[in-house]
Amino acid sequence: MATPTKSTTPARKKAVVPVAFDIEAAESELEVEELPPFNVRCKGGKLVTLKSPAEIGWQRAAVLDPREPFLMLRELLSEDDYVTFLENDFPSPLLGKLVTAYQEHYKVDEGN
Secondary structure, three states: OOOOOOOOOOOOOOOOOOOOOOHHHHHHHOOOOOOOOEEEEOHHHOEEEEOOHHHOOHHHHOOOOOOOHHHHHHHHOOHHHHHHHHOOOOOHHHHHHHHHHHHHHOOOOOOO
16 A cells, blocks of 8 residues: 655645725725715705715715716605605706705715
């Protein structure tokens, strides 16, 4: 019976891959400023709340475009609040003021 021989080849070590950015580590260290919600009083006194940028994922935040207010509001409002908001008729310049107030409230600009 043959005697098993030990391999003289050194065991391979897992290659260490350099990491430039660790999403999990960065997320655990992320400090998000707690701001009050952005509530909008609609005609008739109904309130709707726009979500903060921190409440939506980056995929959705990346496509928010203040030049596309319907799409932007669709992402930032709950379904019920979106319906409530659409029931309001007001001059279009007010929509621009609303978007500007939202951006100032959450300290974002068109590039963020």
